[in-house]
Amino acid sequence: MRFTLGHTGLLPHFEGRLFSAEEVARPKPAPDLFLHAAHAMNAEPSSCVVVEDSPTGVAAAKAAGMYVLGYAAMGQEAKLLAAGADQLLWRMSDLHQAIPAAR
Numbered sequence: 001m002r003f004t005l006g007h008t009g010l011l012p013h014f015e016g017r018l019f020s021a022e023e024v025a026r027p028k029p030a031p032d033l034f035l036h037a038a039h040a041m042n043a044e045p046s047s048c049v050v051v052e053d054s055p056t057g058v059a060a061a062k063a064a065g066m067y068v069l070g071y072a073a074m075g076q077e078a079k080l081l082a083a084g085a086d087q088l089l090w091r092m093s094d095l096h097q098a099i100p101a102a103r
Contacts, residue, residue, distance in 0.1 A: 031060050034050060049099050053071040069095075070083075073091065073092075
């Protein structure tokens with residue numbers, strides 16, 4: 001996470017708000033990690049927007065009751081949509097436009 005966010009220049013926006021499967025009892029596709037993150041941030045799951053690049057992650061976020069942007073840069077559009085992604089995102093540079101559209 002730190003490498004990817006650092007590479008994109010987004011890390012400063014997420015400092016202190018990074019969560020790992022090591023913090024919960026059940027990993028994805030269980031919704032535990034997403035629910036843990038929402039709780040830690042004092043956010044209702046239904047008000048959260050998740051960016052996920054795997055069908056397993058999309059399924060977990062949807063099970064948590066969250067809006068999911070499927071990051072489709074790796075060519076998994078159909079699988080992300082089949083897992084329940086609400087919207088597709090092909091470039092992280094479009095994230096700032098996709099989040100307001102999601103809400």
